[in-house]
Amino acid sequence: MNALVEIQNLSTYFKSEQGVVKAVDALELRVHEGETVCIVGESGCGKSAAAMSLMRLIPEAVGSIVSGEIWFAGRDLRKVSKEEMRKLRGNELAMIFQEPMSSLNPVLTIGEQIMEPIMEHQGLSKKAAQARAIELIELVGIPRAKEIAKSYPYELSGGMLQRIMIAIAISCNPRLLIADEPTTALDVTIQAQILDLLRKIKDEAQTAILFITHDLGVVAEMADHVVVMYAGKVVEVSPVVELFEEPKHPYTQGLLRSKPVLNQRRAKLYSIPGQVPNPTTLGESCYFHDRCDQCLDICRVKQPPLRDGGDGRKVACWLYEEESVRGQ
Amino acid sequence: MTSYFLKRVFYMALTLFGASILIFFLYALTPGDFVDTSPKLTAERKLELKAMYGLDKPVVERYFIWMKNAFQGDFGYSLQYQQPVMSLLNDYIWNSFLLAITSTFFTWLIAISIGVLSAARQHSWFDALVTIGVFAAMSLPVFFVGLLFIKLFAVDAKLFPAGGMMTIGSKEAGFAYAWDVVQHMFLPVTVLTLLSVGTLTRYFRTNMLEVIQQDFVRTARAKGLKEKVVLHKHALRNALLPAITLLGFELPALFGGAIITEKIFNWPGVGQLYMQAFSVRDYPLLMGFTMFLAILTVIGNLSADLLYRVADPRVRLK
């Protein structure tokens, strides 16, 4: 089966006052048609930057993609023109964001904001787009669609606005939907509604979803495949069940052990010591070595490659390398 | 909304009351007036005139008389022109308005265009140039620029007339008349525009730069909209919104005249009238005009506030 998205060796660097930040460092990622892939990691690990790179929406003032290939449906997105890329965005590639409140334009009506991509990409007349917008509002489960279309964002709740964002995203039947922490700003009961809606869309339209989150619970619920990132690098790739049953990378293990879980009480939580390294001063070592409880000598001097274990799982850790390779 | 409005009107009245006291007593306590300074008058005639204008009454009483008349739309009687202040203002104000509205138009046009352009090309040489230009415009002494322009473009290069509103003795009409006025307007409008364009451009540039950082602009781009639409529809509308408030604040400037510019270019507007009144100490005119400015300022503030409420859907309903 051919992948819908295949990202190879993608690096995106940000400029900062302290120096260059390797926000995304040699990313490998694959998303198949109709599949949900979750990128999980803590703040600053580069998960959002990866998504923004895929959309080619990294502002010049912030940083730029420096290397790699982004294959989407047979085309390298890094090589298509700006105009072509624009025509793909909102059309074949759609995206929703963390803060639904600020992600919608406060001075335009909901209806107008849904109509925009429909008219732009599908060339529908204003009237047809209007009808389609109302249809979409109903589709994402909001009653009184006609009234809602005429209202302004501040009149709706966060959960409703995220539904509107989803309506905008699916308006042109995209092949890939990127969801960047779509439920982080919402309450749990609303989060449950939104996750349900996203699953419904995936099942009904066979839309592939690239889901970015820091919440392992959400990952377990949504993902088919999981990509774990740390300090800009992919440390582990795995099908979801295997990842939670037998995490391989010490970071993944630590994350799973440090999260309190409902109805699984522990006397004391495991905690990963220390904190995320300063991204401007990263060296040749494994970025996790100073927080790792299984650190080897080689970890301090050399970065482990992301190795395919043959069982559909990949891990970037010296613990899983042959003795002979480690010794080098 | 209504209660808010009423509260604002109450504060408005209070502020104007304060302003009237300040204005009146500043003048009233000043020794010497038009009658005193006039050398041609005899002592008896002076007393006679003072009684006629009510200048012999106690200060507080004079204040209340002044206020009472002001409420009836009578701001006094110009001693120099021998005309009611209001009718005098009415004669001159439209010339000021013509000058002000034209320069306001150009100021906004330039400021908005530059604001949008610099948002589109952040960190370019263009943006750097704009920054320097903005500071230069904000630092210009009005009268000096006016004088320099007259010297360079009117006296030396003879491109434009040096002052006034039309060529003296001209009996042109229709299009020729209009063209004559336009030529006379060119320099003062340029100076006025130059003076206000700095602050406004800076304002728009900052606003645009702020707005294009916001999440909804990212959403607009993620929807695949054309960059032109992103900037002009999504970003500019939000950047313009707070600027609507500024329109209200322009009100006193529009009718209050550009005092210095009018004086320098000898433009027959209220500013010019005002400066004339200073040299002969025509206090009723000065007081009337100053009070008029205060009223305009207060109304301007209020309308700025209301405009914003009308324009922004977020506060419209509340």
Added chain:
Amino acid sequence: MDSNLLEVRRLKKYYPITGGLFGRTIGHVKAVDDVSFSIQKGETFGLVGESGSGKSTTGRTILRLLEKTEGEVRFQGIDVHALNRQELRALRPRMQYIFQDPYSSLNPRVRIGEALGEALLDHGLLPQTQVRERVLEVMALCGLAPYHVDRYPHEFSGGQRQRIGIARAIMMNPDFIVADEPVSALDVSIQAQIINLFAELQEQRKLTYLFISHDLSVVEHLCTRIGVMYLGSLMELAPRDELFLEPLHPYTKALLSSVPLPIPKKKRERIVLQGDMPSPANPPAGCKFHTRCPYVKDICRQEVPAFREVSTDRFVACHLV
């Protein structure tokens, strides 16, 4: 009864909504609406709820950072809202508050050492000469290095800032701490460190916590008794085991089933609530939860259910229980 450190009785905090011609009060936002509970010495009482449930307002009103509208807050028998300014100031060292955002709760222009020591000086609890020593001691306890003393807040990471917030709260040896979403802004790996710090400090210093959080798993881990809030009112109050294993109120049930578990494949029967929480300015009549309750009956729309004790130490406000 005398082991109760804090007692909250029928506490209300309303914010007036003004309008009309003369700015009359035309309604109230009922942020906290008739809440009663007590906290025993040495326990960790959890207050959970979604945003807008009034849990933070409750915490702030208890410490009188906000003035109450009605009701009573007794701390060690003292009516907190009846004190004058001096008395309140004198009581402050005994009850402290930890904020959700450790950055905005630290003055950006004050060095950490001064921020931690100033209250000791201001209350005259320690002579100047011993303050620094005490500051360093508490910092070490909270996992901060001595050289951090001269740093400014912006030089710290989120986790370290929260350590500073905690250090500041325990500096004066309080008996009671209100912790308002103290780990919500932190990443998972840092969250675990702070949660453990809370537990350690409690053990060492016999602290009593009111722990406010929207994260049920964190609350389950830390708290001994838990109150569930919805639209300004308590829906259920129970010891930890009872609440998590056998929730009684439909809202608690829905809340618990909404939490995504890091266990793939585990199919749970899930109650997905419909709609949004109504506005606290205009709460529904009867049971406040009736607009979203899957088991709603006629009586729920008409009568406010009493918050009553259904078995020892278990309180529920529901007609159906």
Added chain:
Amino acid sequence: MASTVSEVAEVTRPEQVALRSSLWHEAFLRLKKKRLAMVGLVFLLVMAVVCFIGPFFSPYASGKINTAMINKPPSFSHWLGTDSLGRDILTRLMQAGRISLTVGIASMVLSVSIGALLGALAGFYRGWVDQVIMRVADVLMTIPGLPLLFIMGAVLSEWKIPTDYRIYIVMVMLSLIGWPGLARMVRSQMLTLRESEFMQAAEVLGLRDRRKLFFHLLPNLTPLLIVVATLNVGGAILSESVLSYFGLGVVPPTPTWGNMMDAANTLIDFQKRPWLWVPPGIAIFATVISINLLGDGLRDALDPKQKR
């Protein structure tokens, strides 16, 4: 976009073990990186040195009338020419600069002191104190600044104030119209700070009012005050020049840049002898633009969070 930016901010933590860091030093380092602001600063320093020390090296500093040298264009001995009394323009320009700069700075100090004090009082105590102060400020702000200055200037002339004292009165006038805007700004900043979470934290700690005010609130106001004070000097210099040009401010024989330009009021001087009035105009412009550039740089340097 915002999230990617904040993501960078989140991870770029300066972990370098610098010893005792200082906020002022950091701000200065940031200011040093702003090229335009540094140009402004250097220019201002040079201008101040030239104006205050320059005249000592000028052979024409006495300002004696020299009938033989009336209205001469720039030459080798008089770089900027001479005026109608045969005085050296360059020397006059430096002497005038002293006065103009002094008036600008003094009225700034005055208006900032009044404005900051009243604004802080209004913001801290609120209630009737606030009402009284802000209503007075409202009244002063209702009459546009320039007309108000003209009125006061005219009144001043009528009271026949000795010319030597006028310079002080001008300072007072300028600060009188300068303080209300400042007070309003300080007040609103104060109200924001009062509501800030770290002030809530101060309340939880039970700190005394005095400590809250002097240790927490005022230090957070200083960056704003420094910026506003800087920009205020420029505004004051501009206003003074307008006033003096129209003969309502500082009057001869005390020279200021504004009243030097009075020469332009004579038709023949205006048309034929630009060296009489162009140099002071350029001096005003250059000084004010330098101040504005410096002020803008300070704003960025002192509060890096406010703007990118």
